[in-house]
Amino acid sequence: MPYSERTTVTEHFDVAPLPDGGRLLLVTTIVEDPVYLTGLYVVSPHFKKEPDGSKWDPTPCSSTW
């Protein structure tokens, strides 16, 4: 599914509490592309806040044959 160089992406970040005291981050993302899309492409996934950054362990991208 392609997108063109004329694409715009708008993101809205909202925070909501959880019953156990945790927090959710809700990201509403709107993609508009006059070339490949005839309407809005919208997704609104949510993320649960971690207590700390100990699970954050990005690794370099490597390519293989």
Next chain:
Amino acid sequence: MLIHLVARRAAVAFLLAVLAASKASAQFEFVGSWAPLASEDVQNDSVPVDYLGLALTDEARTRALSYDESQKSMIERQCAGWGAAYMVLGPFGLRVTSQTDPVVNRVVSFTIGAWEDWNEMIIWMDGRPRPSEHALHTQAGFTVGRWEGGALAARTTHVKAGFIRKTGVPLTDQATIDWRFFRHGDLLTVLMVATDPVYLVEPEIVSKSFRLSRTPLDYRAECVTAYEGREPGDSVPHYAPDQNPFADEFVNLYHLPREAVLGYRETLYPEYRKKIKDTYVPPPPCTSSCGAAGNFVLRQ
């Protein structure tokens, strides 16, 4: 002296106007028709046994596996409708109206209009207390809302026992559903957090966006029963939980471990991918008829 009095009154009036504007900016226009967007599908009902994203108790898993969707073909169940959670799990849009107290000119409630298979939901905004826990439980439940941080927050209690997925994953009448409605321009994003002390180990969380419709939406329709193959008085269709013929359909389709499909808590989080990555063998690429059903048939 008179000039000072007029100036003071003008200052007070200006201050009140600023405060009112500030209060108004923390709210948004909720009333209107909100159309569903095809880019989000959160129904998770394409196969009968797909409990991905749910953290179920053993009791819930057992009940879900005993569910036969033919139950909805029974005359006495065809118009039972779905519970409050169906607001985001169903395919329809939201038609929101408000009711105002004419004496104090304040919004008393918002009403999200009914669909053919979903009862209207009233969100009480006047701070009224919840009824007794022994009061009538309904499909829509009892919902109280308030404006909070630029969002409309609401909580639903007093629901009937029902389902959290159309495929038969159950929810008890002790469930609570917390809602947040966020508006950004012409978009309304609805966040649902459902908790159930009996059937859910962790809340079921669903978020879905709607777009303001210039054309009023109206999904009201009379539910009419019809013969769908079940005679009145027939037994309720069901499976023995360990003999559900669809239990392995999703498993076979994506080569997933059975536990990944059956709603175990650890499968909610990314760490579960690390656990199965060394043993997981993806299915072969689909070459033709690649819809879900076609995939299933081809990979049998």
